[in-house]
Amino acid sequence: MKPEATLRGAAWALVLALLSTVSPAAEPLSTAPCPSLSGAGVRQLQHEAITLAWKPVPSPIPVSQPFELELVLCGESVTLVRVDADMPAHRHGMNYRPSIMPIDQQLSRVQGLLFHMPGQWRLSFDVQRGKDRIRLSDTLRLP
Amino acid sequence: MRPQPWLAATGAVVMFCATVLFASPSQAEARRAVHYAADERAAILRHGPWPPPAPVSALPPGSDVRSAVALGEALFFDPRLSPSGDVACATCHQPRQAFTDGLRRSRGVAEITRNSPTLWNAAHHRWQGWDGGADSPWAQSIRALLHPREMASSAGHVQTTLMQSAELACRYRAAFGQQPAHHDAETAMVRMAQALGAFVATLTSPRTRFDDFRDAVARGDQVRMARYPAAAQRGLKLFVGKGQCQVCHAGPLFSNGEFADIGLPFFSSPGVVDPGRHGGIDALKASPYTRLSNWAAGEGSTTTRHVEQQPRNFGEFKVPSLRLVAQTAPYMHDGQLATLADVVRHYDQMNMERLHADGEQILRPLRLTEAERRDLKAFLETLSSPQVARWQRQPASVSACAGTPDSIKR
Numbered sequence: 438m439k440p441e442a443t444l445r446g447a448a449w450a451l452v453l454a455l456l457s458t459v460s461p462a463a464e465p466l467s468t469a470p471c472p473s474l475s476g477a478g479v480r481q482l483q484h485e486a487i488t489l490a491w492k493p494v495p496s497p498i499p500v501s502q503p504f505e506l507e508l509v510l511c512g513e514s515v516t517l518v519r520v521d522a523d524m525p526a527h528r529h530g531m532n533y534r535p536s537i538m539p540i541d542q543q544l545s546r547v548q549g550l551l552f553h554m555p556g557q558w559r560l561s562f563d564v565q566r567g568k569d570r571i572r573l574s575d576t577l578r579l580p
Numbered sequence: 581m582r583p584q585p586w587l588a589a590t591g592a593v594v595m596f597c598a599t600v601l602f603a604s605p606s607q608a609e610a611r612r613a614v615h616y617a618a619d620e621r622a623a624i625l626r627h628g629p630w631p632p633p634a635p636v637s638a639l640p641p642g643s644d645v646r647s648a649v650a651l652g653e654a655l656f657f658d659p660r661l662s663p664s665g666d667v668a669c670a671t672c673h674q675p676r677q678a679f680t681d682g683l684r685r686s687r688g689v690a691e692i693t694r695n696s697p698t699l700w701n702a703a704h705h706r707w708q709g710w711d712g713g714a715d716s717p718w719a720q721s722i723r724a725l726l727h728p729r730e731m732a733s734s735a736g737h738v739q740t741t742l743m744q745s746a747e748l749a750c751r752y753r754a755a756f757g758q759q760p761a762h763h764d765a766e767t768a769m770v771r772m773a774q775a776l777g778a779f780v781a782t783l784t785s786p787r788t789r790f791d792d793f794r795d796a797v798a799r800g801d802q803v804r805m806a807r808y809p810a811a812a813q814r815g816l817k818l819f820v821g822k823g824q825c826q827v828c829h830a831g832p833l834f835s836n837g838e839f840a841d842i843g844l845p846f847f848s849s850p851g852v853v854d855p856g857r858h859g860g861i862d863a864l865k866a867s868p869y870t871r872l873s874n875w876a877a878g879e880g881s882t883t884t885r886h887v888e889q890q891p892r893n894f895g896e897f898k899v900p901s902l903r904l905v906a907q908t909a910p911y912m913h914d915g916q917l918a919t920l921a922d923v924v925r926h927y928d929q930m931n932m933e934r935l936h937a938d939g940e941q942i943l944r945p946l947r948l949t950e951a952e953r954r955d956l957k958a959f960l961e962t963l964s965s966p967q968v969a970r971w972q973r974q975p976a977s978v979s980a981c982a983g984t985p986d987s988i989k990r
Contacts, residue, residue: 500626500830500831500836501830501831501836501837501838503882503883526942527942529892530890531888532838532839532887532888532890533883533886533887533888534886534888535886536885536886548882548886549882549883549885549886551838551883551886553836553837553838554827554828554830554836554838555826555827555830556827556942580619580622
């Protein structure tokens with residue numbers, strides 16, 4: 438190999454090495470700080486290393502009117518795949534299938550929820566982590 | 581001279597009687613008030629306030645709302661919208677019958693399988709019809725217009741009718757800025773429907789004796805509360821308490837606007853199932869006239885977008901509003917219950933075996949006493965408004981069109 442090529446290759450290697458030391462390293466998702474939700478009605482669920490916080494919009498949840506959720510999901514390699522709700526005592530769910538609108542890696546907006554009667558409702562959040570699907574649940578009572 | 585004992589005693593008796601006879605009415609009335617627990621009061625308050633904010637009628641940008649309402653009212657009573665020339669919207673929605681028709685099953689060009697619901701407060705509902713197959717009054721009017729057994733009409737017939745009537749064409753132009761001939765047939769039909777929707781949006785029922793009572797509860801006005809009939813007070817206590825009626829008949833409308841299976845037979849004829857909400861969702865998803873369509877001028881609807889059809893929707897029908905209930909007999913999706921007493925009896929003696937497998941699990945026979953059934957009926961009757969029977973058509977508000985040739989004589 439010609440000495441000039443060797444020298445150019447070494448120079449590029451040095452440049453790349455220098456660039457990697459001055460560029461901010463991308464923070465792994467698992468260690469990124471988990472944002473918090475503010476405002477009324479924030480609730481938090483925990484499963485192992487998964488943290489899920491949600492709050493209704495509007496708050497409090499109105500009976501038989503559409504509402505949304507602001508939701509933060511934190512954990513390594515986790516994705517929110519489904520949100521649903523039911524009334525276990527009445528053996529029925531909602532009449533609507535909510536949709537998830539990701540805002541960023543951790544923040545989502547869930548639309549299309551409607552609790553059509555007062556009483557105890559169970560919210561279910563299905564989270565995909567690798568090959569595993571994990572369900573987090575929360576219960577609340579509408580007066 | 582010292583007063584005689586008998587005179588003193590007589591005076592005391594007279595004073596006592598005077599106190600009883602001429603006591604402030606408020607004291608006597610206050611003694612008649614039924615006591616409500618805190619949760620019952622909270623439930624009562626959730627049935628108001630009334631009236632709600634006026635609904636927004638879905639009209640295309642640039643429309644003249646007043647003219648659209650006037651056009652809609654004229655069209656509502658016009659039988660020429662049906663090719664047979666004898667079926668108008670008002671055929672099944674008669675003002676003197678609280679915008680119903682008093683029949684078990686309505687009849688357009690032929691008998692249909694459903695009872696005619698009132699149009700009072702229809703614009704406050706998110707779903708229209710017993711099956712919720714439309715998400716707006718204007719879309720529902722198109723369903724009725726095109727239904728082969730209701731008005732059996734078509735877009736082409738509607739446009740022709742509009743074009744052939746100088747008065748209707750004048751009103752159409754006042755509302756939408758163009759003659760009906762300048763639109764294609766489908767656009768003319770949708771504009772007609774939107775005008776009908778604008779008219780229906782004006783039909784918010786007046787306040788009732790219950791509303792006065794509810795507001796008195798909110799103010800803690802014991803005197804005004806006590807003026808509400810005692811039987812109705814007891815019936816209301818059953819409604820929000822033992823009966824749990826407010827779970828579905830919720831809010832100011834006395835309806836949660838959704839659907840339920842309450843154990844009624846859902847065969848529209850021997851061997852023919854009325855698909856109820858299940859069929860309604862099919863109709864909604866197939867309709868080009870929803871609030872998500874281009875016709876809706878960006879109106880949008882999160883409920884239309886997210887509604888999900890489920891097997892339990894068979895046998896479900898819309899939870900009707902109980903406002904004006906005593907004025908809208910007969911009852912249920914096919915009018916199978918003739919009187920309000922029959923309705924109360926249905927819930928009182930509910931046949932749990934008839935309640936379908938996925939039926940509402942909170943329903944169970946109420947097992948009321950005869951007095952309780954009367955009280956519940958008495959409460960429901962206070963949701964009436966005598967004024968609705970006196971509803972009058974508005975005088976022609978578009979003076980440029982009134983009196984044009986071809987004015988319809990009624």
